[in-house]
Amino acid sequence: MGADGAYVVGCLEGSCHYKEGNFRARERVMHVQKLLEEVGLEGDRVRMYNLTSGEGPAFAEYAREMTEHIKKLGPNPLKKWSTAQNKE
Numbered sequence: 498m499g500a501d502g503a504y505v506v507g508c509l510e511g512s513c514h515y516k517e518g519n520f521r522a523r524e525r526v527m528h529v530q531k532l533l534e535e536v537g538l539e540g541d542r543v544r545m546y547n548l549t550s551g552e553g554p555a556f557a558e559y560a561r562e563m564t565e566h567i568k569k570l571g572p573n574p575l576k577k578w579s580t581a582q583n584k585e
Contacts, residue, residue, distance in 0.1 A: 499576040502542040502567035506556065509547050519547060539570055 505526055507519035523545055530540035544566075546559045 499573055501573045501576075502563060502570070504543070504559065504563045505545045506559065507545060507547050509549055512549075536575075538574070542567065542570060542573070
């Protein structure tokens with residue numbers, strides 16, 4: 498939908514309530530990273546972090562880290578193309 502970046506937060510590896518859920522999420526994130534690189538975008542516009550539910554400060558730090566990283570990368574270049582296409 499044109500997001501500049503996204504991150505997924507999952508349980509610590511090996512301790513997921515959904516057994517394999519965090520491993521499947523990691524695989525999907527890696528797949529999306531590969532797809533982004535194939536179309537010429539930075540794969541690390543999508544990242545995954547693992548933590549427990551009691552790590553609120555770590556969650557906030559990851560959010561700040563990802564926000565700063567995306568700001569450095571700049572806006573999603575495909576968003577400009579999409580906006581131009583919608584105006585036609």
